[in-house]
Amino acid sequence: APMPFSAGSSSSAVIGSHVYVSGGIGGSSTPSQAARYTPATNTWQAIAPMPQGRNHAAAESDGLKMFVFGGRGAGSGDGNVVANGFDTVQIYNPVTNTWVSSLDAGSTLKPLPQARGGMGTAVFTNGELWVMGGETSTGAGATADGVYSRVDIYNPTTNTWRSGPAMPTARHGIFPVLTGDQIHVAGGGVKAGFSSSTVHEVLKPV
Numbered sequence: 001a002p003m004p005f006s007a008g009s010s011s012s013a014v015i016g017s018h019v020y021v022s023g024g025i026g027g028s029s030t031p032s033q034a035a036r037y038t039p040a041t042n043t044w045q046a047i048a049p050m051p052q053g054r055n056h057a058a059a060e061s062d063g064l065k066m067f068v069f070g071g072r073g074a075g076s077g078d079g080n081v082v083a084n085g086f087d088t089v090q091i092y093n094p095v096t097n098t099w100v101s102s103l104d105a106g107s108t109l110k111p112l113p114q115a116r117g118g119m120g121t122a123v124f125t126n127g128e129l130w131v132m133g134g135e136t137s138t139g140a141g142a143t144a145d146g147v148y149s150r151v152d153i154y155n156p157t158t159n160t161w162r163s164g165p166a167m168p169t170a171r172h173g174i175f176p177v178l179t180g181d182q183i184h185v186a187g188g189g190v191k192a193g194f195s196s197s198t199v200h201e202v203l204k205p206v
Contacts, residue, residue: 004044005033009080011059012121013066015094020047020066022092025055028079030072034092051101052088055080058119058131062156066092069131069154072117082146082192084139085117089154113152113161114141118172118192123183125205129154130164132185135172135192143170146192151203169199181205 007024014020022034032053036045050068057071068090077083089102089109102109116134123130134148142148149171151164171188173196178184183203189195 001037001042001044003037004035004046005031007031007033007055009055011054011057011066011068011071013059013061015061015063015066018094020061020092020094022050022059022066022068023054023057023071023073025080029053030055030074030078036094047094048092048097048099050090050092051099052086052090052103054086054088054090056085056117056119058122058134060122060124060129062124062127062129065094065156067122067129067154067156068092069122069129070112070116070119070134076115077117082135082137083117084136085115085134087111087113087115091156108159110154110159110161113163114148114150115139116142116148118147118189120173120175120188123176123178123205125178125181125183127155127157128205129156130176130183130205132164132176132183133167133171133174133188135189137192142192145170145190147172147190164205165203167203168201169197171197171199
């Protein structure tokens with residue numbers, strides 16, 4: 001069944017027997033819409049929209065909730081263009097069909113340590129969420145080509161961030177995959193914007 005809204009570069013995660021999708025790029029804007037797909041019945045259901053629409057963010061689930069880190073959107077990369085992006089953390093709870101955001105008034109959620117987009121996806125392992133790479137226009141700490149090698153690790157239990165070992169090759173547009181006790185990062189752009197590579201690097205989380 002087709003998605004209930006049109007978008008690319010959306011965030012997605014699996015929680016239980018459902019696939020959750022939010023945001024992305026629709027034309028030249030970033031929708032805040034979100035939906036849940038049930039493979040068993042091949043049906044979609046609209047869910048609560050994101051507090052802030054984001055595209056090119058890093059998303060993953062800890063098995064209970066969906067986490068969306070950074071990304072671009074209205075005010076910084078609303079279309080499919082390189083931008084500094086945001087440091088927001090948004091969390092969806094399927095039990096209550098509600099979102100919380102680090103931009104909520106009075107929020108204690110710790111934002112992503114470096115605003116950026118283009119991380120592709122996050123990885124959940126050993127109780128933590130790993131956010132890797134990304135791209136920027138003028139953000140701090142990037143290479144001269146506007147990409148990041150940094151790895152930021154979030155613990156949802158303690159609401160804290162720590163730094164992980166940097167990727168040997170800075171890249172954006174990556175989709176890290178956990179297999180066994182290793183994270184594989186294959187391909188990705190080595191320059192902000194349209195670029196690609198055949199780089200394949202492997203990290204053992206610690």
